[in-house]
Amino acid sequence: xxxxxxxxxxxxxxxxxxxxxxxxxxxxxxxxxxxxxxxxxxxxxxxxxxxxxxxxxxxxxxxxxxxxxxxxxxxxxxxxxxxxxxxxxxxxxxxxxxxxxxxxxxxxxxxxxxxxxxxxxxxxxxxxxxxxxxxxxxxxxxxxxxxxxxxxxxxxxxxxxxxxxxxxxxxxxxxxxxxxxxxxxxxxxxxxxxxxxxxxxxxxxxxxxxxxxxxxxxxxxx
Amino acid sequence: xxxxxxxxxxxxxxxxxxxxxxxxxxxxxxxxxxxxxxxxxxxxxxxxxxxxxxxxxxxxxxxxxxxxxxxxxxx
Numbered sequence: 001x002x003x004x005x006x007x008x009x010x011x012x013x014x015x016x017x018x019x020x021x022x023x024x025x026x027x028x029x030x031x032x033x034x035x036x037x038x039x040x041x042x043x044x045x046x047x048x049x050x051x052x053x054x055x056x057x058x059x060x061x062x063x064x065x066x067x068x069x070x071x072x073x074x075x076x077x078x079x080x081x082x083x084x085x086x087x088x089x090x091x092x093x094x095x096x097x098x099x100x101x102x103x104x105x106x107x108x109x110x111x112x113x114x115x116x117x118x119x120x121x122x123x124x125x126x127x128x129x130x131x132x133x134x135x136x137x138x139x140x141x142x143x144x145x146x147x148x149x150x151x152x153x154x155x156x157x158x159x160x161x162x163x164x165x166x167x168x169x170x171x172x173x174x175x176x177x178x179x180x181x182x183x184x185x186x187x188x189x190x191x192x193x194x195x196x197x198x199x200x201x202x203x204x205x206x207x208x209x210x211x212x213x214x215x216x217x218x219x220x221x222x
Numbered sequence: 223x224x225x226x227x228x229x230x231x232x233x234x235x236x237x238x239x240x241x242x243x244x245x246x247x248x249x250x251x252x253x254x255x256x257x258x259x260x261x262x263x264x265x266x267x268x269x270x271x272x273x274x275x276x277x278x279x280x281x282x283x284x285x286x287x288x289x290x291x292x293x294x295x296x297x
Contacts, residue, residue, distance in 0.1 A: 048289045053280045060279050070281060077293055158276035174283070179238065180273055181280045186240060192283075205234050212269050 043093075044081050049170065051094055053177065054162040055101055061155045062105050072108060076101045157219065164214035168207055175200060176207040224248050229259045237270045 052073060059069035079100050080087075087096055165173045175193065178184045179200075186197055195203075224232075232249045235241040241249070253260045281289075 044293060045290070048286050048293070052286055052289060056281050057279050066279070069279075070285060073281075074289055074292065077289065078296055081293065081296060154276055157272065158278055161273065161276055161278060177280050178283075181278045182282065186238075201231055201234055205230060208234065208237075208266060208269060212265055215269075215272070 044077070044084065047077055047080065047093075047097070050166055051097055054094065054159065054166060055097060057155075057158050057162050058098060059101060059105065061158075063108060068108065072101060072104045075104050079104070160215065160219045161211065164211050164218065165207075167214060168210055172203050172207040172210070175203045176211070179204060224252050226252075226256060226259055229253070229256065230262060233259070233263045233266055237266060 055073045055076060056069055059072045060066060063069050063072065076097055080097055083100075087093075091099075165176060168176065171193075175189060178189050178192075179186070184192075186200060189195075190197055190200055193200075229249055229252045232241050232245045236246060236249070249263075253263060
Protein backbone atom coordinates (compact mmCIF):
# COMPACT_ATOMS: atom_id res chain seq x y z
CA UNK A 1 0.00 0.00 0.00
CA UNK A 2 2.76 2.39 1.00
CA UNK A 3 4.26 2.21 -2.43
CA UNK A 4 1.05 3.10 -4.12
CA UNK A 5 0.34 6.18 -2.06
CA UNK A 6 0.42 9.00 -4.54
CA UNK A 7 2.97 11.72 -4.27
CA UNK A 8 0.55 14.47 -3.44
CA UNK A 9 0.36 13.04 0.07
CA UNK A 10 3.84 14.26 0.72
CA UNK A 11 2.86 17.83 1.27
CA UNK A 12 0.53 16.76 4.05
CA UNK A 13 -3.16 16.64 4.39
CA UNK A 14 -3.73 19.89 6.24
CA UNK A 15 -1.79 21.70 3.56
CA UNK A 16 -4.04 20.07 0.99
CA UNK A 17 -7.12 21.35 2.76
CA UNK A 18 -5.60 24.82 2.85
CA UNK A 19 -4.84 24.68 -0.83
CA UNK A 20 -8.35 23.52 -1.46
CA UNK A 21 -9.90 26.43 0.35
CA UNK A 22 -7.83 28.94 -1.54
CA UNK A 23 -8.62 27.28 -4.81
CA UNK A 24 -12.34 26.83 -4.38
CA UNK A 25 -12.80 30.36 -3.13
CA UNK A 26 -11.65 31.63 -6.47
CA UNK A 27 -12.43 29.71 -9.60
CA UNK A 28 -9.95 31.57 -11.76
CA UNK A 29 -7.02 30.59 -9.57
CA UNK A 30 -8.26 27.04 -9.79
CA UNK A 31 -7.70 26.98 -13.51
CA UNK A 32 -4.30 28.55 -13.49
CA UNK A 33 -3.19 26.38 -10.59
CA UNK A 34 -4.20 23.11 -12.16
CA UNK A 35 -2.31 24.10 -15.27
CA UNK A 36 0.88 24.91 -13.45
CA UNK A 37 0.60 22.12 -10.92
CA UNK A 38 2.33 18.88 -11.72
CA UNK A 39 1.22 15.38 -10.88
CA UNK A 40 2.00 15.66 -7.19
CA UNK A 41 -0.57 18.37 -6.66
CA UNK A 42 -3.72 16.76 -7.96
CA UNK A 43 -6.64 17.59 -5.76
CA UNK A 44 -8.67 14.46 -5.07
CA UNK A 45 -10.59 16.22 -2.32
CA UNK A 46 -12.13 18.62 -4.76
CA UNK A 47 -12.86 15.92 -7.31
CA UNK A 48 -16.19 14.93 -5.86
CA UNK A 49 -17.50 18.49 -5.81
CA UNK A 50 -16.08 19.42 -9.15
CA UNK A 51 -16.58 16.34 -11.29
CA UNK A 52 -18.96 13.85 -9.63
CA UNK A 53 -22.08 15.14 -11.39
CA UNK A 54 -20.36 15.46 -14.74
CA UNK A 55 -19.01 11.90 -14.55
CA UNK A 56 -22.35 10.66 -13.25
CA UNK A 57 -24.18 12.11 -16.25
CA UNK A 58 -21.65 10.54 -18.57
CA UNK A 59 -21.97 7.16 -16.87
CA UNK A 60 -25.74 7.11 -16.69
CA UNK A 61 -25.94 7.72 -20.42
CA UNK A 62 -24.08 4.46 -20.88
CA UNK A 63 -25.32 2.11 -18.19
CA UNK A 64 -28.78 3.63 -17.60
CA UNK A 65 -28.87 2.52 -13.99
CA UNK A 66 -28.30 5.11 -11.29
CA UNK A 67 -26.84 2.71 -8.74
CA UNK A 68 -24.37 1.21 -11.22
CA UNK A 69 -23.45 4.65 -12.55
CA UNK A 70 -22.74 5.86 -9.02
CA UNK A 71 -20.47 2.89 -8.34
CA UNK A 72 -18.62 3.45 -11.59
CA UNK A 73 -17.97 7.07 -10.65
CA UNK A 74 -16.72 5.98 -7.25
CA UNK A 75 -14.44 3.39 -8.82
CA UNK A 76 -13.16 6.04 -11.20
CA UNK A 77 -12.17 8.25 -8.29
CA UNK A 78 -10.43 5.32 -6.59
CA UNK A 79 -8.54 4.45 -9.74
CA UNK A 80 -7.66 8.11 -10.18
CA UNK A 81 -6.25 8.23 -6.68
CA UNK A 82 -4.24 5.09 -7.20
CA UNK A 83 -2.70 6.23 -10.43
CA UNK A 84 -2.45 9.90 -9.53
CA UNK A 85 1.29 9.66 -9.91
CA UNK A 86 0.81 8.76 -13.54
CA UNK A 87 -1.13 11.91 -14.20
CA UNK A 88 1.15 14.01 -16.30
CA UNK A 89 -0.85 17.15 -16.26
CA UNK A 90 -1.06 17.07 -20.04
CA UNK A 91 -4.80 16.72 -20.09
CA UNK A 92 -7.26 18.53 -17.91
CA UNK A 93 -8.18 16.58 -14.80
CA UNK A 94 -11.69 16.00 -16.03
CA UNK A 95 -10.60 14.63 -19.40
CA UNK A 96 -8.27 12.31 -17.57
CA UNK A 97 -11.03 11.11 -15.24
CA UNK A 98 -13.41 10.60 -18.17
CA UNK A 99 -10.78 8.42 -19.82
CA UNK A 100 -10.67 6.25 -16.69
CA UNK A 101 -14.46 6.15 -16.51
CA UNK A 102 -14.66 4.93 -20.10
CA UNK A 103 -12.51 1.93 -19.14
CA UNK A 104 -14.72 1.32 -16.13
CA UNK A 105 -17.84 1.28 -18.30
CA UNK A 106 -16.25 -1.25 -20.65
CA UNK A 107 -15.16 -3.37 -17.69
CA UNK A 108 -18.66 -3.23 -16.32
CA UNK A 109 -20.12 -4.69 -19.50
CA UNK A 110 -17.38 -7.34 -19.67
CA UNK A 111 -18.14 -8.39 -16.12
CA UNK A 112 -21.89 -8.48 -16.56
CA UNK A 113 -21.41 -10.58 -19.67
CA UNK A 114 -19.20 -13.14 -17.99
CA UNK A 115 -21.50 -13.30 -14.99
CA UNK A 116 -24.21 -14.66 -17.20
CA UNK A 117 -21.72 -17.16 -18.57
CA UNK A 118 -21.74 -15.72 -22.02
CA UNK A 119 -18.73 -16.54 -24.11
CA UNK A 120 -19.72 -14.06 -26.74
CA UNK A 121 -21.63 -10.86 -26.96
CA UNK A 122 -25.14 -11.63 -28.03
CA UNK A 123 -27.36 -8.92 -29.23
CA UNK A 124 -31.04 -9.23 -29.21
CA UNK A 125 -32.39 -7.08 -31.95
CA UNK A 126 -35.90 -7.48 -30.92
CA UNK A 127 -37.58 -7.84 -27.60
CA UNK A 128 -40.95 -9.04 -28.80
CA UNK A 129 -41.15 -12.73 -29.56
CA UNK A 130 -43.59 -12.46 -32.47
CA UNK A 131 -41.05 -10.44 -34.44
CA UNK A 132 -38.52 -13.26 -34.09
CA UNK A 133 -37.23 -14.48 -37.40
CA UNK A 134 -37.96 -11.25 -39.17
CA UNK A 135 -35.23 -9.96 -41.37
CA UNK A 136 -32.77 -7.64 -39.83
CA UNK A 137 -32.90 -5.42 -42.86
CA UNK A 138 -36.47 -4.62 -42.05
CA UNK A 139 -35.31 -3.28 -38.76
CA UNK A 140 -32.86 -0.77 -40.17
CA UNK A 141 -33.59 2.61 -38.72
CA UNK A 142 -35.77 4.89 -40.71
CA UNK A 143 -33.33 7.55 -41.91
CA UNK A 144 -35.91 10.22 -41.43
CA UNK A 145 -36.16 9.32 -37.78
CA UNK A 146 -33.86 11.55 -35.84
CA UNK A 147 -34.55 9.96 -32.50
CA UNK A 148 -31.07 8.46 -32.22
CA UNK A 149 -29.38 11.70 -33.08
CA UNK A 150 -31.56 13.42 -30.55
CA UNK A 151 -30.47 11.05 -27.83
CA UNK A 152 -26.82 11.70 -28.57
CA UNK A 153 -27.35 15.41 -28.79
CA UNK A 154 -29.30 15.51 -25.54
CA UNK A 155 -26.52 13.72 -23.73
CA UNK A 156 -23.97 16.20 -25.04
CA UNK A 157 -26.27 19.00 -24.03
CA UNK A 158 -26.53 17.52 -20.54
CA UNK A 159 -22.75 17.40 -20.25
CA UNK A 160 -22.46 20.98 -21.52
CA UNK A 161 -24.90 22.12 -18.84
CA UNK A 162 -23.05 20.18 -16.14
CA UNK A 163 -19.86 21.78 -17.35
CA UNK A 164 -21.42 25.22 -16.97
CA UNK A 165 -22.82 24.37 -13.53
CA UNK A 166 -19.28 23.43 -12.52
CA UNK A 167 -18.14 26.94 -13.36
CA UNK A 168 -20.68 28.58 -11.06
CA UNK A 169 -19.76 29.68 -7.57
CA UNK A 170 -20.05 26.59 -5.40
CA UNK A 171 -23.18 27.56 -3.47
CA UNK A 172 -25.06 28.81 -6.53
CA UNK A 173 -24.33 25.58 -8.32
CA UNK A 174 -25.51 23.61 -5.32
CA UNK A 175 -28.78 25.52 -5.03
CA UNK A 176 -29.43 25.28 -8.76
CA UNK A 177 -28.75 21.53 -8.79
CA UNK A 178 -30.97 20.87 -5.80
CA UNK A 179 -33.80 22.95 -7.18
CA UNK A 180 -33.67 22.13 -10.87
CA UNK A 181 -32.22 18.65 -11.12
CA UNK A 182 -33.24 17.07 -7.86
CA UNK A 183 -36.50 19.00 -7.69
CA UNK A 184 -36.29 19.64 -3.96
CA UNK A 185 -38.85 22.11 -2.65
CA UNK A 186 -37.85 25.69 -1.83
CA UNK A 187 -38.70 25.13 1.82
CA UNK A 188 -36.49 22.07 2.18
CA UNK A 189 -33.52 23.69 0.47
CA UNK A 190 -33.81 26.73 2.72
CA UNK A 191 -33.85 24.47 5.76
CA UNK A 192 -30.91 22.40 4.63
CA UNK A 193 -28.69 25.30 3.59
CA UNK A 194 -29.97 27.66 6.29
CA UNK A 195 -30.93 30.49 3.96
CA UNK A 196 -34.18 32.39 3.45
CA UNK A 197 -36.34 32.11 0.33
CA UNK A 198 -35.40 35.50 -1.08
CA UNK A 199 -31.73 34.48 -0.79
CA UNK A 200 -32.55 31.32 -2.66
CA UNK A 201 -34.32 33.11 -5.49
CA UNK A 202 -31.47 35.58 -5.87
CA UNK A 203 -29.03 32.69 -6.17
CA UNK A 204 -31.32 30.88 -8.61
CA UNK A 205 -31.58 34.04 -10.69
CA UNK A 206 -27.81 34.53 -10.81
CA UNK A 207 -27.21 30.88 -11.57
CA UNK A 208 -29.77 30.82 -14.39
CA UNK A 209 -28.45 34.01 -15.96
CA UNK A 210 -24.87 32.75 -15.79
CA UNK A 211 -25.83 29.36 -17.18
CA UNK A 212 -27.71 30.90 -20.10
CA UNK A 213 -24.65 32.99 -20.92
CA UNK A 214 -22.33 30.02 -20.58
CA UNK A 215 -24.50 27.84 -22.81
CA UNK A 216 -24.76 30.55 -25.43
CA UNK A 217 -20.99 30.67 -25.55
CA UNK A 218 -20.20 26.99 -25.39
CA UNK A 219 -23.16 25.22 -26.90
CA UNK A 220 -25.17 27.35 -29.29
CA UNK A 221 -22.22 29.07 -30.90
CA UNK A 222 -20.52 25.90 -32.07
CA UNK B 223 -47.25 48.15 -11.20
CA UNK B 224 -44.38 45.84 -10.37
CA UNK B 225 -40.68 46.51 -10.85
CA UNK B 226 -38.45 44.61 -13.23
CA UNK B 227 -36.73 42.90 -10.28
CA UNK B 228 -40.07 41.67 -9.05
CA UNK B 229 -40.96 40.54 -12.55
CA UNK B 230 -37.73 38.56 -12.81
CA UNK B 231 -38.42 36.94 -9.45
CA UNK B 232 -41.91 35.89 -10.50
CA UNK B 233 -40.55 34.64 -13.81
CA UNK B 234 -38.01 32.47 -12.00
CA UNK B 235 -40.66 31.16 -9.65
CA UNK B 236 -42.84 30.35 -12.63
CA UNK B 237 -40.05 28.17 -14.06
CA UNK B 238 -40.49 25.94 -11.03
CA UNK B 239 -44.28 26.30 -11.00
CA UNK B 240 -44.16 28.20 -7.77
CA UNK B 241 -45.73 31.47 -8.91
CA UNK B 242 -49.24 32.15 -7.67
CA UNK B 243 -52.07 33.09 -9.99
CA UNK B 244 -51.96 36.72 -8.89
CA UNK B 245 -48.21 36.85 -9.45
CA UNK B 246 -48.59 35.45 -12.93
CA UNK B 247 -51.20 38.08 -13.77
CA UNK B 248 -48.89 40.81 -12.53
CA UNK B 249 -46.07 39.40 -14.62
CA UNK B 250 -48.27 39.22 -17.73
CA UNK B 251 -49.23 42.83 -17.31
CA UNK B 252 -45.61 43.89 -16.81
CA UNK B 253 -44.52 42.00 -19.92
CA UNK B 254 -46.99 44.00 -21.99
CA UNK B 255 -45.06 47.16 -21.41
CA UNK B 256 -41.50 45.96 -20.78
CA UNK B 257 -39.48 44.66 -23.71
CA UNK B 258 -36.43 43.73 -21.64
CA UNK B 259 -38.43 41.53 -19.31
CA UNK B 260 -40.28 39.94 -22.23
CA UNK B 261 -36.96 38.95 -23.72
CA UNK B 262 -35.70 37.63 -20.41
CA UNK B 263 -38.87 35.65 -19.81
CA UNK B 264 -38.64 34.09 -23.24
CA UNK B 265 -35.01 33.06 -22.75
CA UNK B 266 -35.64 31.85 -19.23
CA UNK B 267 -38.51 29.64 -20.37
CA UNK B 268 -36.39 28.28 -23.20
CA UNK B 269 -33.65 27.49 -20.73
CA UNK B 270 -36.12 25.51 -18.63
CA UNK B 271 -37.16 23.40 -21.60
CA UNK B 272 -33.50 22.85 -22.51
CA UNK B 273 -32.83 21.58 -19.00
CA UNK B 274 -35.83 19.24 -19.24
CA UNK B 275 -34.66 17.97 -22.60
CA UNK B 276 -31.12 17.32 -21.40
CA UNK B 277 -32.40 14.88 -18.78
CA UNK B 278 -29.94 16.12 -16.18
CA UNK B 279 -28.91 13.78 -13.42
CA UNK B 280 -27.01 14.42 -10.27
CA UNK B 281 -25.86 12.73 -7.13
CA UNK B 282 -27.39 13.92 -3.88
CA UNK B 283 -25.24 15.82 -1.39
CA UNK B 284 -25.45 12.80 0.88
CA UNK B 285 -24.07 10.50 -1.80
CA UNK B 286 -21.26 12.93 -2.48
CA UNK B 287 -20.35 13.10 1.20
CA UNK B 288 -20.24 9.32 1.29
CA UNK B 289 -17.97 9.30 -1.74
CA UNK B 290 -15.60 11.74 -0.08
CA UNK B 291 -15.54 9.64 3.07
CA UNK B 292 -14.73 6.49 1.14
CA UNK B 293 -12.03 8.27 -0.82
CA UNK B 294 -10.43 9.40 2.43
CA UNK B 295 -10.52 5.96 3.98
CA UNK B 296 -8.92 4.54 0.87
CA UNK B 297 -6.09 7.01 0.60
